[in-house]
Amino acid sequence: MRLINRYPDRPSRLLLVILPFALVLFAYFMGSAERLTDNPNDKLLPSAVQMADAVKRLAFTADVRSGDYLLWQDTASSLRRLAIGLGISALAGLCLGIAAGTLPLFGAPLSPLLTVLSMVPPLAILPILFIVFGLGELSKVMLIVIGITPCLARDLEQRAREIPVELLIKAQTLGASTWTLMLRVVLPQLLPRLLISLRLMLGSAWLFLIAAEAIASTDGLGYRIFLVRRYLAMDVILPYVVWITLLAWLMDWGLKCLTRRAFPWYEGAKA
């Protein structure tokens, strides 16, 4: 039988899903154990016990200096920045995308502008953001907003253009004005697409967040990783990376469930 026609059944699919993760973990802990037997003070590949100790210290013990539980405080700060950034981007992207995709008079000037703006590397203008908005929360949120809004807007503009013209005509014959047409026909059809776009942009949003926190911050997941790098504290960095990955994955999964739950009519929601 050709390879292309062979499908895994349920148990073997589960096995195939777990296998690569298991292999990576196995390789890591083998390497870790080997290095630690050679040199018990090795910091490069900490053991599970060392990492668990670090997590216990950061998550369940109050910091001696500030009295905070660092992991949770870092998580809260980062998630707040991310949520504000994503929220503003989603709103701005939706408005720009709908305007550019539905109204030809708005699309003519907006569309090329968005194309050019989405090509500006956001990290290259990070210094400008720090100069303009200062080193506070605003510049970090702005980096996320500037980084992902043009891409969101372009995607939604494209989707708005893909709405069959027949539907727009039909809505007009049902008595819709431009405004109610956008409100009741275009917007609801773009909302599921917005959630999917957000899922795709989550990776970039985290990238911009960590980058901004690494350079100028006093808390946050990115800040902590770059802080302890000085002490080669892999036992902190690795759990933090796993934690960030888990958070990102949960957000992705949550958005997927939300799309499916809120827009049962949208076939893309099943994917």
Added chain:
Amino acid sequence: MSFIKVNNVWQQYADQVVLERLNLSVAEGEFCTLVGASGCGKSTFLRLLLGQERASRGQILLDGEPLAGEPDASRGVVFQRYSVFPHLTVLNNVALGLELPRSPLLGRLFGSAKRQAREEAAHLLNKVGLGHALDKYPAQLSGGMQQRLAIAQALIMKPRVLLLDEPFGALDPGIRKDMHALLLELWRETRLTVFMVTHDLSEGFSLGTRLLVFDKVRLDPHAPGAYGARITYDIPLNSDRRTARAAVDALPAELAGALRIA
């Protein structure tokens, strides 16, 4: 007295003439079927009637007034595909037509107004045979049911003109027959003037009270786009229905209304 009057209408895109010297006069309540080869301008003519496009020359009068240059609630339309909104349930697809004109700010009704709109929509949906599927989404309906929905959606606006662009082109023959019966029944009940583009000649002959054939009379082989199509045949059909409609129209209004409902 003509309800729709087409005066010397030409339509051309760049140097491609699609329609030329089109003259037509249609009385209210006629059922015109438009047939002709592919690309001979039937659908273009329908788009002109809809207001989706403007004629390059000439004008179309509706009840003596020039036709509005954009689609509006006076002309309902059913396309072959994409006629219903995928994000609304069957009931809301029809109720939308009642909500949009009454709520210019939100495009949505609330409370008793909403309940009333939904009742009215449900009543019409029962009549077109979709009473059992009010809460389904269009994607869950078969092609024939989607077109029933599209027709109900257009009729809820009580338009004076119904434009159909190959509405049954994608349906299989049995379903098509049911749809013909439904369409004729609705046409008898309302004072609708119908324009229907079709590729199916027998459909054109059996449904219409008037068959309009579009064809190119002049053809320059070196410049295929130089001449457009005209209406080459204008055939009155189904004289029984035509006379029945005329007889009903001649009656006093209150009596005629009772007859139509019966």
